[in-house]
Amino acid sequence: MSSNEPNILIVDDDPLVLKSLRDLLAIRGLAADTAIGGREAIVCLDQMEYDLVLLDLQMPYVNGHDVMRHINRKQIKTSVIVVSGETSFEAARDACSQGAYDFLRKPYATDELLITINNALNEINLEKQNRHITRQLRDSEHLHRYLVNTSPDIIYILDQDGHFTFINERIETLLGYSSRELTGKHYSYLVHQDDIEAARYVFNERRAGDRASRNVELRLKYKDDDSKHVFDTRTLPIELSSMGMYKDDDRSQKRTYLGTYGVARDITERKRAEETINFQAYHDLLTNLPNRALLRDRLGVAISQAKREKEMLAVMFLDLDRFKNINDTLGHVVGDELLQQVSARLKSCVREGDTLARFGGDEFTLLLPKIGKGEGDTSRIAQKINEVLRDPFIIDGNELYVSASIGISIYPRDGTDMETLIKHADIAMYHVKDTGKNNFKFYSSDMTTPYFQNLSLETGIHKALENDEFHLVYQPQINIKSGEIVGVEALLRWEHAEYGLISPAEFIPFAEETGMIVEIGHWVLHQACTELKRWRDAGLPEIRMSINMSARQLAEKKIVKYLADTLRDYRIPGHCLEIEITENTIMSDMDAMIHKLKELSKKGVNIAIDDFGTGYSSLSYLHKLPIHTLKVDRTFIREVNILQTGKSIINTIVAMVKGLGLNVIAEGVETQQQLDYLREIDCNEAQGFLFCKPLTADVVAQLLIQEPYAVPGSNPGMHRSRHRTH
Ligand code: C2E
Ligand code: MG
Ligand code: MG
Numbered sequence: 001m002s003s004n005e006p007n008i009l010i011v012d013d014d015p016l017v018l019k020s021l022r023d024l025l026a027i028r029g030l031a032a033d034t035a036i037g038g039r040e041a042i043v044c045l046d047q048m049e050y051d052l053v054l055l056d057l058q059m060p061y062v063n064g065h066d067v068m069r070h071i072n073r074k075q076i077k078t079s080v081i082v083v084s085g086e087t088s089f090e091a092a093r094d095a096c097s098q099g100a101y102d103f104l105r106k107p108y109a110t111d112e113l114l115i116t117i118n119n120a121l122n123e124i125n126l127e128k129q130n131r132h133i134t135r136q137l138r139d140s141e142h143l144h145r146y147l148v149n150t151s152p153d154i155i156y157i158l159d160q161d162g163h164f165t166f167i168n169e170r171i172e173t174l175l176g177y178s179s180r181e182l183t184g185k186h187y188s189y190l191v192h193q194d195d196i197e198a199a200r201y202v203f204n205e206r207r208a209g210d211r212a213s214r215n216v217e218l219r220l221k222y223k224d225d226d227s228k229h230v231f232d233t234r235t236l237p238i239e240l241s242s243m244g245m246y247k248d249d250d251r252s253q254k255r256t257y258l259g260t261y262g263v264a265r266d267i268t269e270r271k272r273a274e275e276t277i278n279f280q281a282y283h284d285l286l287t288n289l290p291n292r293a294l295l296r297d298r299l300g301v302a303i304s305q306a307k308r309e310k311e312m313l314a315v316m317f318l319d320l321d322r323f324k325n326i327n328d329t330l331g332h333v334v335g336d337e338l339l340q341q342v343s344a345r346l347k348s349c350v351r352e353g354d355t356l357a358r359f360g361g362d363e364f365t366l367l368l369p370k371i372g373k374g375e376g377d378t379s380r381i382a383q384k385i386n387e388v389l390r391d392p393f394i395i396d397g398n399e400l401y402v403s404a405s406i407g408i409s410i411y412p413r414d415g416t417d418m419e420t421l422i423k424h425a426d427i428a429m430y431h432v433k434d435t436g437k438n439n440f441k442f443y444s445s446d447m448t449t450p451y452f453q454n455l456s457l458e459t460g461i462h463k464a465l466e467n468d469e470f471h472l473v474y475q476p477q478i479n480i481k482s483g484e485i486v487g488v489e490a491l492l493r494w495e496h497a498e499y500g501l502i503s504p505a506e507f508i509p510f511a512e513e514t515g516m517i518v519e520i521g522h523w524v525l526h527q528a529c530t531e532l533k534r535w536r537d538a539g540l541p542e543i544r545m546s547i548n549m550s551a552r553q554l555a556e557k558k559i560v561k562y563l564a565d566t567l568r569d570y571r572i573p574g575h576c577l578e579i580e581i582t583e584n585t586i587m588s589d590m591d592a593m594i595h596k597l598k599e600l601s602k603k604g605v606n607i608a609i610d611d612f613g614t615g616y617s618s619l620s621y622l623h624k625l626p627i628h629t630l631k632v633d634r635t636f637i638r639e640v641n642i643l644q645t646g647k648s649i650i651n652t653i654v655a656m657v658k659g660l661g662l663n664v665i666a667e668g669v670e671t672q673q674q675l676d677y678l679r680e681i682d683c684n685e686a687q688g689f690l691f692c693k694p695l696t697a698d699v700v701a702q703l704l705i706q707e708p709y710a711v712p713g714s715n716p717g718m719h720r721s722r723h724r725t726h
Contacts (some may be wrong), residue, residue, distance in 0.1 A: 006051040006121050008032035011041040011067065012083075013059040017106075021054060021083075024110060025117070038062025042070050050078045051124045052117065055100075057084035057091060068098040079120050083108055154238070154264040157245070160257060162187050162204045174236060174266055176223035192219035192235045204260045205242040212243035217267070237271045238264040273652045280613060280649055284358040285639050286336055287343040295357035295365055299418050302369040306411055314378040316366040317407045317425035318346075318385070321437040323362035326400060332641070337395045342402065345388045349381055364404075365422070375410070375442060382406050382440035403438035405429050414443045460496075461507075461516045465523060469495050472527050473694035476703065477546070477665055477687045480679050485703060487544030487578065489687065490528040491694045492520070512552050521553040525563070529570040529577075531697045536572070540704040546578040546608060551585040555592070560599040567603070574604020578629060582610050586621065594625060601626035608665070613653065622660055630657045634668025637688070640677050651681050658682065 010021045010032050018034040025032050033050075035041040039062045041055070053071075057064035068080060082095040085106040092103040101123075102116050148155055149169040157166040163186055167179045175190070182189070191199040195218045202213040219235035242262030246255040282294040290298070299315065306313045320342065327335035339362065346364060350356050355367040366385075371377045385404060392399040407429025415421040428443040435441075464470055474488035494502040511517040524547060532545045553559065567574060579600065586593045586609075597607050608629035609622075613636050622630075636650050650666070657664050666678050669688030678686055695703070 006030070006124065007049060008052045008054070008117075009035060009041065009044055009050045010054045011035045011038070011059075011064070012054075012056040013037045014056075017056070024113070028114060030117075038064065038067045041067050045071065045076055045078070046074070049076075052120055053078055053080045054083050054117075055080050057082060057086050057095065065094065065098070068095065068100065072098060079124055081116055081120055083113070152266070154266075156187075156262055156264075158187060158204055158260045158262070160259055162260075165259065175220060190220045192221055195219050202240050202242055203262065205262070206244040206257060206260070208243045208246065212241070214241045215239045216241070218264075220264070237267050239267050240264045270656075273656060276649065276652065277613070280636075285635065285649075287340055287358050289343055289347075289364075290355055290357040292357065292359055292365075295355060295359070295367060296418060298355045299367055299421070302367060303411060303416070303418060303421075306369065307416075311369075312371050312373070312413075313411045314366075314368040314371050315409050315411075315421045315425045316368070316378070316382065316440075317359075317409075317422070317429040318364040318366060318404050319429055319433070320362040321403045321405055321433075323402060326402070327362075330396075330398065330400075334395050334398065334400075338393055338400060338402065341393050341395070342389065346385060349384045349388060365425075371410075378408055378410070378442075379440070382408060386438060386440065405432035405437045406440035407432060407443065408440060409443045461511060461520065464494055464496070465519065467497070469497065470520070470523060470527075471495065472524065472531070473696060474531070474700045475687050475694040476691055476700065477544075477685050478691055480675070480683060480686055484541075485543060486685060487546055488700055489546040489580070489694075490524060490548070492524055492548075508550065512550050515552060517550050517552050518556060521549060522562075524548075525566055529566055529572060531700075532572055532576065533570045534697070535701055535704060538701065540701060542576065543704065544576055544578050544606065545572075546580050548580045548610065549585075551581075551588045554581060554585060554596060555589070560596060560603070563600065563605060564603045567605075575606060578606035578608050580608045580610040580631065583612065586625065590621070598626050601628075611667070613649075622657075622662075627662060629663040629665060631665045631667050632683075634688075637666050637668050637674055637678075638670075640674045641671060650678075650683075654678075654681050654683050658684075 008025065008030060010018055010025075011034075012018050012021070013036060015036060018036060022032050022034055032054075033044060033048075035044045038059045041053070042062065044050075045053070045067075053067075055064045055067060064082060064084065070076075071078060071080065079101045080095075080099065082092075082100045082103045083106060084091065084095075084103070087105060095103050101120050104113055104116060151168060151170055154170050154174065155166075155168045156164055156171075159165050163184055164182050165184075167182050169179055171177050171179055171182065177190075187199065187203045188196055191203070198216065199218055202216045202218070205213045207213070217237060217239055219237055222234045222236060224234060240262060241264075242260050245258045245261050247258055248255055282291060282297075283289065284291045302313050305311070323335070323338070326338060339358075343356070343358065343364070346356055346366075350366065351368075353369060357365045357367070359365045366381075368378060368381065385406060389403055392401055394400075407425045407427065409415060409421045409424035409428065411421060414424045424443040427447050428441045431447050432439050432441050471493050472490045473493055474490055476485045477487040477489060478484065479486045492504045492508070494504070494507060496502050508517065511520055528545050528547055532543075536542070556562070563577070563579075567577060586597075601607060606628040607626060608631055609627055610631050611633040612630050613633045630653075632650060632653055636653070640650065654664050663684050665685040665687060666674075666683050667687060669675055669678065669686045669690045671690060674688075675686060675690060
């Protein structure tokens with residue numbers, strides 16, 4: 001029913017009256033239905049809704065009073081104007097007591113009748129509008145209440161003194177309190193003891209706009225009626241944002257502080273993931289022993305302490321003999337199990353306060369702080385280690401024998417800093433290997449160092465640059481979904497005239513120490529750009545070139561300009577270059593690095609975090625940096641074959657990193673099973689021996705011509721052909 005055109009019913013037993021009334025209304029532009037007599041009126045009223053009824057009282061059989069009774073009984077919503085020849089006061093009173101809007105006497109004065117009808121219609125209209133607005137308000141209130149109460153976050157309002165005036169129902173599912181019991185309570189009722197101070201600044205925040213508090217982490221207490229112990233209350237980690245609420249006072253032009261509005265988010269899942277990742281960052285997944293990073297940390301602390309207290313400490317470098325043999329013949333699964341059993345036996349030899357770490361592969365390091373004077377304590381532990389490894393290990397029905405070669409260096413005798421102590425323990429270990437293995441030796445300065453520690457690196461590298469002994473190989477990075485090669489990582493190789501191929505893992509750390517890496521890095525950049533330009537000029541599909549860059553290179557003052565100039569010289573767009581840096585590089589000088597990376601990013605260059613998970617792995621810095629890609633370290637991918645935990649870690653990393661909108665590359669993918677898993681968790685890209693080892697530039701060009709690359713398990717035929725550089 002439209003509110004503009006009212007529905008009117010005229011009821012009378014006299015057809016002439018009906019007609020004249022209808023004509024009268026028609027002149028005023030009002031249409032009306034007619035009913036002759038009370039019975040027909042009742043039929044009409046039952047079938048249709050009328051805004052207004054003009055009703056005669058005296059009618060045969062069913063009269064006007066009967067009609068009104070019917071209207072009341074059936075609770076029909078309509079207004080009635082009685083138009084009647086009955087003149088008695090009682091008739092009028094009866095009609096009004098039955099709810100008639102007005103009473104007009106026949107013969108009626110036309111003007112009076114029209115005014116009465118008009119008034120009635122106006123009133124009806126107002127009522128309709130009122131009802132409409134009330135309904136809208138109710139719906140909107142409903143909607144808002146629904147939104148607030150079903151929000152995944154806690155939403156609250158505090159009064160000026162910090163008491164809750166509102167808190168949504170989410171509090172009940174999260175912490176067990178009902179919103180009613182919290183209303184009127186002070187916010188500190190919910191906050192963990194130790195966080196009260198921090199909470200003071202956020203919970204009743206008075207600032208608004210950009211200056212208000214955002215994402216402050218706090219702990220809230222669960223409702224736990226049984227708990228009488230203040231200190232072990234269970235807590236919920238939250239992230240709180242809040243702001244002051246104000247009312248503008250028109251007259252005084254002042255703003256009055258009303259209280260605080262805040263939103264708190266449950267961050268349990270994130271905290272748990274961070275904890276797991278932190279643990280993994282400092283521990284070896286296979287043996288659960290501290291890893292290299294944690295060892296370095298502890299060694300640093302132990303050296304400072306030894307210095308202060310004028311004590312001695314020992315570093316043992318331990319390498320398993322023949323482990324590679326077992327691994328190669330019996331396979332990784334047996335090798336891994338062996339490493340686990342070996343670490344369990346090693347652990348039985350150490351004292352509380354010692355750190356046994358897995359350094360990588362079959363290498364372990366043992367840090368012994370506070371050893372007594374002389375070599376006695378340390379010798380005894382080394383001896384014990386050689387002894388506990390003597391009994392065979394039973395794995396898969398195989399009886400396996402391993403022994404260890406142990407090199408030892410002592411602070412301060414063999415070195416006063418971390419690098420020297422590790423290096424000297426390593427050299428001593430090599431001597432044990434060279435002289436029959438299964439033994440231990442203390443470092444002495446007359447021990448000859450193995451080749452690359454001995455070699456004068458500076459001349460070596462200079463010569464390598466002069467004599468063209470360096471070259472680059474390129475490992476394809478593949479889009480897991482489409483099977484296309486989307487990029488290549490440039491990897492450095494040194495073909496030494498005398499010693500043959502030397503792995504970058506061996507000489508890059510030394511090149512970094514001496515600063516030679518800067519010159520090498522320039523060579524790598526130009527070589528990689530030359531090759532990329534060649535591919536582009538040949539019209540091959542556009543791909544990304546990833547280049548590894550060490551902290552020392554990035555620390556160069558003019559590195560940003562240098563990179564930008566190089567890109568311009570080779571006519572390579574910024575997005576075709578990706579710089580791979582490790583977390584340790586960023587941590588070496590966080591502020592300076594952030595600044596540089598932002599500059600680089602402005603030039604369009606992509607930034608990737610390499611070997612993610614082996615360094616600090618703090619997700620908290622990720623959002624501060626202009627990072628495009630995160631490369632999950634090979635150690636995590638390797639675990640996919642072995643451990644369920646390995647899987648959940650990658651899954652967590654991939655999910656979180658994708659949540660930040662970054663590209664994820666899995667490094668070191670070697671098996672179909674790993675690839676299947678990565679595809680399942682929606683990891684973007686992968687590189688590894690499953691696809692191919694690092695290749696020469698010509699072979700890469702060949703592959704690009706044959707695009708799309710056939711990823712095992714995908715259907716490359718289905719994919720679109722890609723746009724070419726020309
Ligand atoms: P990275 O950047 O993490 O490079 C990946 C390493 O993993 C490469 O070793 C590659 O050959 C190896 N790899 C790739 N797929 C697999 C796989 O499926 N299984 C296994 N087991 N390994 C795989 P590479 O070439 O020996 O390089 C070692 C490290 O040396 C690199 O690690 C990188 O940190 C550094 N590096 C290499 N080239 C350069 C360079 O030009 N500049 C700098 N600063 N560092 C470089
Ligand atoms: Mg890399
Ligand atoms: Mg890597």
